Amino acid sequence: MSHQQIPRKRTFLMCSPEHFEVTYAINPWMDPAVSVDRTSAVHQWGRLRETLVGLGHTVHLLTPEAGLPDMVYAANGAFVVDGTVYGARFKHEQRTAEAQAHQAFYETHGWRYVAAAETNEGEGDFAYLPEAHGGLILAGYGFRTEPVAHAEAQEVLGRPVVSLRLVDPRFYHLDTALTVLDDRTISYFPGAFSHAAQRVLVQLFPDAVIADEVDAFAFGLNLVSDGRNVVLNSAATGLAAKLEAAGYTPVPVELTELRKGGGSVKCCVAELRH
Template identity: 50%
Template sequence: MSSVIQTDEQPGTRPERRPAGRSVLMCRPEHFSVVYRINPWMDPAQPTDTSLALEQWQVLHDTYVGLGYDVRLIDPIAGLPDMVYAANGGFVIDGVAYGAKFTHAERQPEGPAYMDWFREAGFDVQVPEEVNEGEGDFLLVGDGILAGTGFRSHSLSHEELARISGREVVTLRLVNPSFYHLDTAVAVLDGTPGQEHIAYLPSAFDEASVGVLQERFPDAIIVNETDAAVLGLNSFSDGCNVVIAARATDFERQLREHGYNPIGVDLSELLLGGGGVKCCTLELRR
């Protein structure tokens, strides 16, 4: 284990929050619906509104554009209603795209579709041998990668990613099925090496994983169950601006207290499929 990351989050001495440029991949929810159940959020008996999902997604897209992000789009494919959750399509770092290999049969065709896009965009695509769901379970923090397991990504994929990336990969075990991907339980607020800062929900993890998070990120923001239940942690930050679920009001308060600029958006329709801001956002790192 690497040395403990010590950050000072006291007012007046905390790092100055400065936005960094972001390049992201998104997918319009043109075929969004809930027709199967592969997580606790999904209920095929509950009606969904594709047009509303598109409207809400467009607000997120336009928010990113307004922040100056480079926003790329992958074409949605009929029959793949969860393709809107682009974060699960792979993990991209240093120009290398580690592809996704989905757990559930309903989503497995998404893996090759995203890898095709990565190739066409000029990334070095690494076809996975192990089951993983991309940036849903892999989060870059500083020079290392936090990696989730327990429901979707197999821990062997953590070893595979460590070999491919040459970076330390730290395994965290998820235990609450409502938080089945790491990006539903951890938000990377500042990934700058030396001033790493995150937010997380302790009850989403086993005891050993909570210990790892406490040791590495002693100044982390602890989010309450209410905000986590609207996927408030499923957010996207550029180090200053943090796009979050609009209903995560206490998280918004905490972010402001720590010098961030929270921006709330309503993705309530996409929440019916178990996804939020981060789920719709795959970061492209050259």
């Protein structure tokens, strides 16, 4: 059933891919043998940023650092709820130093930053729905973020956390398989989750928009929504049609180069929730 969706102005953090390359493989999408066109990557990323600004949102920029090619995936550096920043602690050593860059940004800008003791990859594995069940955090585990980090996040952020087990390594972060469309609605691909997690999602979100395998593999769920406008990978045409039928406005963008690192729209965009 479609209904009128209300967009809400958001504040985001992004990081230019000017040092982006694929020289190692820490997820199934990365292949160092496949060449990356960095000029094209920067151009596509720029179009994504322009799209978000054009929709009325504020985009802050994190300074990219040489030797940290995955910094473009800014969503992984922290998880922010109500002005409190739960910092990331990356699983793979290739990304470890990114956490310090994010911490420096947040502390410089006056945010309350809490360093993590447990392994977690920020908004890659955490999603927030402020109006669902009184304010709910969905949290993924199985490949990157450790389940104990879910308890730590709950203590730091003071919001109930629902743990969801990811079972397909191609969906190594929650944000590749599940997305928040508005303050109480999600879209997800059931096949990425354990049977128990699927049952939990059906109970909590009976009206969710269900994505199929084709769009999930096209990184369609790795999207950014302001409650009405949904910025998503242009390859996910089926999901775009489902979202439109549900009352949202799909805004397709092309991110072919950044997909080579195992990410798309959402991976590139952290939300700063004051």
